[in-house]
Amino acid sequence: AAAAALGLLPLGKTQSPESLLDIAARKVAEKWPFQRVEERFERIPEPVQRRIVYWSFPRSEKEICMYSSFNTGAEDPAVGPGGAAT
Helix, strand or coil: CHHHHCCCCCCCCCCCCCCHHHHHHHHHHHHCCHHHHHHHCCCCCHHHHHHHHHHHCCCCHHHHHHHHCCCCCCCCCCECHHHCEC
16 A cells, blocks of 8 residues: 555555465476476375466467477378378
């Protein structure tokens, strides 16, 4: 309320700090693939798993496009889109 009164925040808008769960999950997702986390730790609570998975996915449109167009080179060039033979 005081920040809004000083003009630092728009009226009706408040900022809440990021949760410790989100901070920790984001840091884990930045360093390790989720598969390694699952293999390393025997029991991971489901809410923690969900946040790690959430932060494991790319955030920017550029990264999403890059990963969605990833080509391993293992595709058969004789097979066209949709699996139809050319």
